[in-house]
Amino acid sequence: MTDHATATHPATPASGTVASGTEASDTSALGTVATPGDPTSGHAPVPLRSPPLGQPAEQVRDRLVRGAQTAVLLVGVAVQLTSCLPQLIANHDRFGPWWTELVAFVMLACVAVAIAAGVVHPRPMPRALAFALCGVCVAAAALASMPIPAELLLVADDWSFGIAGWYILALLLPMRMRTIAVFFACHALVTVAEVLFKGVPERHITVQMGMVSVSVFGLEIAVALLAVVLHHTASDAGEAARREERTRTAEEIAEATHRDHQARYARLLDTTVPLLTGLAYGALDPGDERVRRRAAIETARMRQLFAETDDVSDPLLHELRAGIDVAERQGVSVQLAVRGEVRPVPQPVRQELVAPAAAVLASARSTARATVVRTPAAVRVSVVADAPAEIAAAVDTERRSRTEITTTTTNGKLWVEAVWRTKSP
C-alpha cells in the first residue's frame, strides 16, 4: 500500500484518518460521530441517543388498556357483590339444586381474581388463558341458570347472565372488537339453547327476555366500542411520541453533520483552491495528465460533499469514508453512491462490512465506485475498482460471522460486496 502511494502520487502527510475510521466502538444505533482527520472537532465523539423505536406506542396502549380493564373489572365485581350475591342467597331453597349456583358464583369470583392478577402483572395475559377464562365465564353462566325455570331466565332471578358478560369484556378488552363479539355471541347462543331446551315460555315473557338481553349486551358492547376508540387514541399518542423522538434525533444529527461539513469544506481549501488558482493563472496545464487526475479527484470529493445530506451522521458511511480518503490520497478517483435510509448497524457488523471495501479501495489503481444500499432486508457495502485480483483472495479468507461476502473479477476489475442480511428474502 505504501509502495503504491509513493509510486503514483506524492505522499501526503498522514493524518488521523485511518485510525479514527476504525475507532468507533459503540454498538448503539446512531452511536458516535467522530470526525476523522479533523483537528477542530478532534476526536471528541458526539453521543447521540438512540430512540427506543416503537416502544412508546406500545407502552401508551398498554397503560390505557390496563386502565380500562380495571374499570370494567370494578364494574363486574360491584355487580357480583351488590346484585348477584343477594340474589344467590335469595335463590337458596327456591329452585332445587342450589349448589350449581354456588359453584358458578365461586367460578366467576375466581375469574375476577385472575383478571385482577393479570392487570397487576407486568406482562399482558396470554391470549389462550384469556380465552379459557372466557369459556369459564360462559360455562359458569350456564351452570348457574341450570335450576332456574325457563320463564325466569334472563330476569333478576337469573343473576348470572349480565355478570358473565362484564368479565368476558374485561378479559378481551385488549383484543379486537370482532373477538369480543364472537364471545358475546357464544354466551347468547348458550342462553338461547337453554331456553329452547327448557321449553319456550309465553310470548310476552320471550319478548321481555329479548329486551333484557338487548339492554345488557348493548351496554357491554358500548363499553367495548369505547375500548376500540381507546386503541386508536393510543396509537395516535404513540405516533406523536415517536415523531417527537425522531425530530430530536434529526436535530442532533443535523448539528453533527453541519460541524463535519464545515470541517470538510475547510479541507477543500488545501486541495481544491490551489488547483483552481493554478489553472486560473496558467501555472498548471489542463492538458497535463497529472493535472487532469487531480481535477478528477477534487471533483469526486466535491461531489460527495454536495450529495451528502444527513448521511454523514451514520457511522457506517463515516467509516467507509475513511477508506475512501485513503484511496483519494493515493490518487484514485472514487465515486460514492448511497441509497436507502440510515438504519442502525451494530459495530462488529459495521467492521465486517467496511473492512473488505477499505481493502479494495486501498489497492485501487485509478478509479473505484463505492456503494451503500440499505433496505429493510439487508445492508450492502460494495466496491468495484481496478484493483489486483489477489486482493479478492485476501478478502475472502478474512474471518466473518455476521455477513456474507461475494467477490467477482472480470477484465481487470475487482468487485467485492459485503451483505448483512437482517431478513430472509
Added chain:
Amino acid sequence: MADEITVTVVDDHPAMLVGIEQWYAAAPEPLRVAASGATSKTAWLPPGDAADVVVFDLQLAGQTTPAFGELRRLVDAGRNVIVYTMRDDEQTALTCLDLGAVTFLTKTEGADHLVSATLAAARDRPYTPPALAGALSANTSSDRPKLSIREEEVLVEWFQSESRDLVAQRLNLSPKTVTTYLDRVRLKYANAGRPARSKAALVARAIQDGLISVDDL
C-alpha cells in the same frame, strides 16, 4: 435524414450543452441537438417543440426547488423527457418516474448512459441507468410495485457495479437477461402510479417487442 433523432436540451450550463452535443456526435446512430436553452421555454417553442426527446435538468438557475411542475407539464404534453440532474437522492428519482419521465440519469453517469437513454427514449423503450436502479431497489413506499427476488437482485447489483458483465457473471445470467430483468422492473413502474402517455407508450412498446405479454399486466 428521416431516421435522425432530434433532442431538445434544457440545461443552464453551457459546458453541459457542448458536452452533450459532442457525445451525440459520437453516437452509433444519428442524434442531433435541435434546440437548447436554459429554461423549459426551449422545449415549447420551435424548433425545440418538435424534438423527439427532451433532456431536462431538474435544477435550473434561479430556482431553489426541483422543477417537478415543468416536468409534469412536458410529460402531460406527450413529450419523452429524460431527467438529467445533479441530484442523486432516490426520492427525486422516484418522483420523476411517477410524474412520467422516461428515465432518470444523474450527471455522474457519463456519455454511454445518456446516449443509450436517448436512443431508448426516442423509441419508447425502457432504459434503467444504475442510479435509478439504486433508487428503485431502496424504494420502501407502500405503493411500490411487487418485484421478484431475481429482479431485486439484478437492480441492486446493477446499481453497485454499473456493469452488465459483472452482474451477469455474479448472478449466472447472460448480459441480455440482465437487461431484460431491468426492463421488466421499469415496466412494472410504468404500470403504476399516475397515468401518463409516456408510461402507456413504454408498456405498449414492450408488448409489441414481446418483452411482456398482456397477461402480465
